[in-house]
Amino acid sequence: MKTAPRVGVFGLLGSGNLGNDGSLEAVLGYLRAEHPEAVVDALCGGPEVVATRYRIPATRLHWYRGEYRTASRAGAIAAKGLGKLVDAVRTAAWVRRHDVVIVPGMGVLEATLPLRPWGFPYALFLLCAAGRPFGTRVALVGVGADAIGDRPTRALVRWSARLATYRSYRDALSRDAMRAMGVDTARDEVYPDLAFALPTPPSGASSGTPGPVCVGVMDFHGGNDDRARAEEIHRRYLDGTTRFVRALVADGRPVRLVTGDECDGPVVAAILAAVDSPLVTAVEAASLADLMKEMAAADTVVATRYHNLVCALKVGTPTLALSYAAKSDALMDRMGLGAYCHPARDVDADRLLEQFRSLEQRSAELRRTLTERNTTASRQLEEQFAALTTALFPAADHVHAHATREVS
Template structure:
């Protein structure tokens, strides 16, 4: 969003506050914590993120924020608030607390007894549909008081936990969204911000994405959470525009996605640079998202099969032009299913066996993913952080956008010509865009490198402002 658009839409006073005061206000409020607590070398910081389902973009965000803080405040204690505390502790080596009552397993499914119960419910639903829905309505009436008591107990326990912290950072990328409805992400974010502020703990939103936020209750939860924070930064202009549209009138700034702050190891370059056959990294995803309800499930399955068919046709086109294809995913929870379906479609429709494709099954972490992508020459991806990972490695990228945030990111990078909409693209369009990308690869890489330097510099300045060591 341009300065003129902000001025016309929200008025010069709000614009002045957001641009001029965004640094000074937070620094003044945070100074006591930063000076007194850092000198005592015992600052305790919570990173709140819906992480733990297997999305490596989420994992990279957590690593980038924690790493940047530790490099500036080496004695700070970093703790995560996660949807999968056990996995977060094991994968990232930091202590973790549950973000909600019901947590995720890898793949975003429920854990333990909840998973078993839901599987049984689905089986009954398929067999006795009408009876089930009547029982479900009656059960909701019975469960509501029980769920309320459980949530009150969780809130009391969570407040005891948060009291020991000095700062709570909402650090994930797409946190201000309606995923799981108003009582999913929006309520969870507000809940923890209110608990923290009631315990005297400072709160900041660090380069988060916003949207979609269409339901009034979602907008209310998000607005109140933002208003209670000491510092707000969004990862793009569109997110900033949205938070003003839902009624937030406080100070804010725009800074690149936190993953741009990730330390990336040096790489040797792709196959082309080594004189070998060029490799195209191809990252499919499950689209549309699965929906358990009758007609919608059938409709989504048809759309998914059509999507897989187009991807397989494009992959066959690449193969016919002597490109090697490396199938990979940036979400180890759900993308492997899409990879297997794509392999089956390639075999059944084009007689291309999967051994010709370097489907990588050893990717378990962000480091594994970056090492795998380092050997690629070009990347085709559907996901937001798939684009960012390609950008970090300076790989020309073609995006099949499943969400406006992907389209906005590609536009921000000056790569709109290499972005198609997942809903209505065709294979010929994808092939034309890819051919253009290959033809202009060096110019694209030069443009991406310049933008990467700028993004990383902006993040360094932001972390320096917020976490400068004052005790030296």
């Protein structure tokens, strides 16, 4: 009798980052549609949230609960060190129980935001290394990657990618970065971000008179190599974004502030206090679906976080990116809006306002472009999921192919 495949999902899921959770939701949708017999559970950052929201069993990623807090006392440092050893055993035991483990999207092979090597990069390495001796197929699906300067982080990321059974990327830059770091990417494919596979809410954009502008903000302090000037970068980002919102209000435009991670709240509070206008409101989104609804109701979106951009582009709303990494530029270019990127490290409110007005003047044309690009993205993600079935569920793929021949 054939047993149901045991599938694990892995990552910083349920930890407050809506983009990560959106990638998980897309993969769970694929599994439930194409492999409903699969028994699914998670090893993740926020097991309580994942278990409640997605109705799958979930286990905490790290044994030590303070893994991502800075350890200054001797006891905390010792606990972190012990946690590395315990996590090696826990991860191996979890991997061994599965036929397949999927890392759904996320920028797991990059360090475009501050990152320590012995945090998530080490956890990912443990996962991929454990897959080999136990015969568990580990898949990095639609992930983001970037060139990494820090040697320990680069080594862990490179070996994680090498040890994985399957790899695909959310843009060509990611695949190029892994190739440059010494990974053989000859058989690796590029597909749109997994969030483009999520359901799209209907557009509620107003017509005629100028309507609301959705501004996605971020607790931005630069990347992994910007730690020495992180506060300066943050101050310039906040000051420039605040000036831009104030200019919109002066034009009588309603502004909705949105976020993509729990840590972004203080930025919203600072802008609300600085602008102090009833035209500026904020929304706390619980999912990418909530974000999409907000952005579908807007005339225009200006956003920083990568998955804020994904949501806006997916619902077909003309979008301007406050870009903090090459992945944002690549996404905007893929969707036909490459001209509408502005550096998050150096926000010039006057220049940003000029780009915003140009974007709005071309709104009808750009909405048509986004409709075409979204149709292409949907087709490409169907190909991604078909490739995933072939790589990870060969028996199921044979059954599906046989059924197709029977019908034809």
